[in-house]
Amino acid sequence: xxxxxxxxxxxxxxGAILTQMARLRGRLNSLAIQHAVFRVLAILLxxxxxxxAAANWFAPLIFLALSAxxxxxxxxxxxxxxxxxxxxxxxxxxAAQIADERADLKGRLATIVxxxxxxxxxxxxxxxxxxxxxxxxxxxxxxxxxxxIERSVWMLGAAILxxxxxxxxxxAHHPDLLAQNxxxxxxxxxxxxxxxxxxxxxxxxxxxxxxxxxTMSKLEAKLAREGLSAxxxxxxxxxGILNRARTLxxxxxxxxxxxxxxxxHRLTLKLADTGGDRxxxxxxxxxxxxxxxxxxxxxxxxxxEHPAGQEDFPLPPIDKSARAHDxxxxxxxxxxxxxxxxxxxxxxxxxxxxAHDTPDSRADxxxxxxxxxxxxxxxxxxxxxxxxxxxxxxxxxxxIEARAMEHGAKGAGQAYLPPKVRTPLxxxxxxxxxxxxxxxxxxxxxxxxxxxxx
Amino acid sequence: xxxxAAVETPTVADFARTFRRVQTEIHKVIIGHEQAVEExxxxxxxxxxxxxxxxxxxxxxxxxxxxxxxxxxxxNRIQFTVDLMPADITGTRVILSGADGRRxxxxxxxxxxxxxxxxxxxxRATPKTQSALLEAMAELQVTVSGTTYPLAPPYFVMATLxxxxxxxxxxxxxxxxxxFLFKVRLDYPDExxxxxxxxxxxxxxxGRVEPVFxxxxxxxxxxxxxxxxxxxxxAPAMDQYAARIVRATQPEHSRxxxxxxxxxHDEMVNRYVMFGSSPxxxxxxxxxxxxxxxxxxxxxxxxxxxxxxxxxxxxxxxxLNYAAHSDGIEAPQIVERVIKSAHAxxx
Numbered sequence: 123x124x125x126x127x128x129x130x131x132x133x134x135x136x137g138a139i140l141t142q143m144a145r146l147r148g149r150l151n152s153l154a155i156q157h158a159v160f161r162v163l164a165i166l167l168x169x170x171x172x173x174x175a176a177a178n179w180f181a182p183l184i185f186l187a188l189s190a191x192x193x194x195x196x197x198x199x200x201x202x203x204x205x206x207x208x209x210x211x212x213x214x215x216x217a218a219q220i221a222d223e224r225a226d227l228k229g230r231l232a233t234i235v236x237x238x239x240x241x242x243x244x245x246x247x248x249x250x251x252x253x254x255x256x257x258x259x260x261x262x263x264x265x266x267x268x269x270x271i272e273r274s275v276w277m278l279g280a281a282i283l284x285x286x287x288x289x290x291x292x293x294a295h296h297p298d299l300l301a302q303n304x305x306x307x308x309x310x311x312x313x314x315x316x317x318x319x320x321x322x323x324x325x326x327x328x329x330x331x332x333x334x335x336x337t338m339s340k341l342e343a344k345l346a347r348e349g350l351s352a353x354x355x356x357x358x359x360x361x362g363i364l365n366r367a368r369t370l371x372x373x374x375x376x377x378x379x380x381x382x383x384x385x386x387h388r389l390t391l392k393l394a395d396t397g398g399d400r401x402x403x404x405x406x407x408x409x410x411x412x413x414x415x416x417x418x419x420x421x422x423x424x425x426x427e428h429p430a431g432q433e434d435f436p437l438p439p440i441d442k443s444a445r446a447h448d449x450x451x452x453x454x455x456x457x458x459x460x461x462x463x464x465x466x467x468x469x470x471x472x473x474x475x476x477a478h479d480t481p482d483s484r485a486d487x488x489x490x491x492x493x494x495x496x497x498x499x500x501x502x503x504x505x506x507x508x509x510x511x512x513x514x515x516x517x518x519x520x521x522i523e524a525r526a527m528e529h530g531a532k533g534a535g536q537a538y539l540p541p542k543v544r545t546p547l548x549x550x551x552x553x554x555x556x557x558x559x560x561x562x563x564x565x566x567x568x569x570x571x572x573x574x575x576x
Numbered sequence: 577x578x579x580x581a582a583v584e585t586p587t588v589a590d591f592a593r594t595f596r597r598v599q600t601e602i603h604k605v606i607i608g609h610e611q612a613v614e615e616x617x618x619x620x621x622x623x624x625x626x627x628x629x630x631x632x633x634x635x636x637x638x639x640x641x642x643x644x645x646x647x648x649x650x651x652n653r654i655q656f657t658v659d660l661m662p663a664d665i666t667g668t669r670v671i672l673s674g675a676d677g678r679r680x681x682x683x684x685x686x687x688x689x690x691x692x693x694x695x696x697x698x699x700r701a702t703p704k705t706q707s708a709l710l711e712a713m714a715e716l717q718v719t720v721s722g723t724t725y726p727l728a729p730p731y732f733v734m735a736t737l738x739x740x741x742x743x744x745x746x747x748x749x750x751x752x753x754x755x756f757l758f759k760v761r762l763d764y765p766d767e768x769x770x771x772x773x774x775x776x777x778x779x780x781x782x783g784r785v786e787p788v789f790x791x792x793x794x795x796x797x798x799x800x801x802x803x804x805x806x807x808x809x810x811a812p813a814m815d816q817y818a819a820r821i822v823r824a825t826q827p828e829h830s831r832x833x834x835x836x837x838x839x840x841h842d843e844m845v846n847r848y849v850m851f852g853s854s855p856x857x858x859x860x861x862x863x864x865x866x867x868x869x870x871x872x873x874x875x876x877x878x879x880x881x882x883x884x885x886x887x888x889x890x891x892x893x894x895x896l897n898y899a900a901h902s903d904g905i906e907a908p909q910i911v912e913r914v915i916k917s918a919h920a921x922x923x
Contacts, residue, residue, distance in 0.1 A: 215813070228869075228874060228878035228880060229878035230874065230876055236811040243809070244809050250875045253876075
């Protein structure tokens with residue numbers, strides 16, 4: 123026979139066990155939630171960092187493919203992590219079974235949790251409760267599950283660390299050159315000399331083309347001839363889809379990099395038509411036009427096919443009024459996505475540089491100026507580093523050096539060393555204008571004559 | 577005598593202590609066979625019967641006799657032969673002269689009326705005779721000529737089988753086999769055990785078995801111990817575990833039922849088993865597990881208890897096909913395989 127007090131005590135003991143089990147269950151479920159949350163965060167962080175790095179490191183199409191793969195993997199991993207977390211959650215019986223297994227309690231707790239709700243628990247029920255309570259220390263929540271924080275937190279930590287390393291590296295890999303140039307570029311090119319090819323979709327951002335209606339229609343006609351106009355079915359073609367993909371990827375990349383349209387350098391590309399119609403160049407900006415022919419490379423989509431250094435096309439008369447404007451933008455190289463990397467430097471360079479130019483360096487610069495004629499036409503330097511032009515308003519020097527030849531003139535006592543002739547440019551001298559012949563010194567005149575006679 | 581006599585209702589500790597005492601007494605005579613003795617006693621306290629299989633000379637009969645002595649219960653032995661008749665087991669009505677000289681039919685109880693019955697080489701009798709034990713084993717009663725005679729509890733049948741000499745034997749029908757709670761296997765003793773057997777049986781002194789219970793109280797005390805076994809709590813999950821194990825032995829249900837994706841499909845059962853265990857197998861699992869739980873000082877059944885008695889409880893209930901015989905597969909292997917799968921799957 124059992125007395126009420128005994129019943130109460132038995133219930134108290136049962137309550138103590140169930141409370142301890144509830145505590146354990148709470149801890150297990152907390153770990154399950156933590157598992158899911160930490161893993162999902164880690165996955166998202168790593169995926170985000172990887173996409174950001176891909177945006178900075180890879181071309182648009184590769185970026186698109188990579189980011190799609192990363193996104194799919196991240197979604198799959200997230201679903202898996204959530205499912206594992208969900209499976210890790212413990213019911214009351216489940217928590218009891220875990221405690222039984224870990225504390226080797228041989229089903230004591232699971233039996234209590236399962237049978238506690240029964241109205242008729244059997245004659246040995248008090249013994250079962252007492253027996254389980256005797257093992258109370260063994261199924262303490264802290265003993266069954268030592269961790270309060272799920273071990274996935276290390277994964278999250280590793281993800282944060284990885285992101286902290288990758289994101290600055292990715293930023294460093296993609297210097298924001300465009301942001302360095304605040305001055306808008308203004309370039310004029312000859313329509314007839316344009317070589318047209320499909321551009322990278324993202325490259326056209328920031329490009330503004332200006333021309334009179336006749337020139338624009340000629341451009342349209344040219345595009346149509348070369349099958350590049352949008353109306354020519356380019357969008358429907360596989361290449362068009364590819365371009366759209368590029369555009370999309372490029373936009374995403376720009377957003378990820380933080381390249382807003384406002385920050386991008388605007389390039390105004392003015393088209394001129396020299397093919398007989400002089401009226402198509404209303405401003406008569408011939409110097410700019412010529413400059414672009416010299417530089418060759420014109421903003422990716424446009425490039426001159428003239429060989430380096432050759433100026434075999436008929437140059438229009440030089441408009442002197444345009445020179446000042448031309449010299450303020452001496453560089454015509456607009457590599458990549460129409461960025462003008464050297465414009466800022468070259469604006470202020472001439473004055474500053476002329477102060478410390480040595481004769482030798484001037485000679486180098488002059489020869490350098492000659493070399494840059496081929497940039498753009500030369501495939502090696504087409505996408506190479508832009509070479510800044512070092513032309514000064516004072517003029518330039520051309521140094522001619524010659525060496526003595528041992529197999530030169532027979533019987534000559536010594537080789538002829540040509541004199542160094544330095545001719546200062548006039549202030550109105552164009553950099554590529556032919557230099558006026560210098561007068562041969564009287565002492566050398568006889569020698570030269572002798573050479574030519576021989 | 578027994579401390580149990582003073583105990584009205586035995587506790588878990590009383591059960592374990594009594595069990596160990598009986599075990600100790602038996603091992604005074606029986607060398608080795610610890611597991612067999614434990615299973616034998618488990619079946620006794622679980623209220624079942626035991627089929628003992630072993631080659632001749634492994635101590636089958638000695639074991640049963642020793643158990644009877646230790647428990648201080650009435651003990652009968654029937655040597656089954658091909659010409660043994662059912663009436664030779666159950667008893668028959670015979671004409672007896674009364675004190676007044678009148679002759680009347682009186683029921684003469686057979687050897688089945690006892691507490692512990694040893695059916696030696698049960699497979700030598702015809703199925704008809706073997707079946708004479710069915711009613712006694714299942715319902716603790718014997719019906720002779722329309723009259724039912726109850727058997728006094730505790731009633732415990734131990735039958736022995738000789739697996740080697742199969743000529744002239746009658747395999748036990750499945751219905752008969754199913755009545756045995758456990759099938760206990762007696763193997764050859766190892767060298768050390770054999771040395772001890774030699775020294776203890778060939779010397780001047782013989783092992784003396786002290787009865788654990790007094791003659792008059794023994795049946796009641798054993799019944800109270802059997803009662804406490806039934807009081808052991810088996811959680812629903814344990815009943816389910818036993819049920820799934822039993823179903824897993826059935827070829828048509830060899831897949832562990834349940835929605836768990838970890839459910840297993842045991843090819844071995846499909847390939848080698850003709851008929852799986854009956855529901856009595858599940859009962860045997862739980863009853864045997866309850867005894868083991870009490871021996872471990874617990875009043876609840878654990879998975880480990882069920883797994884520990886699975887081979888003894890299920891092996892003789894599984895009928896193998898010809899493929900198993902040709903491949904040398906035996907029923908205990910099937911049960912072990914099922915248990916291994918179940919343990920891994922945690923069904």
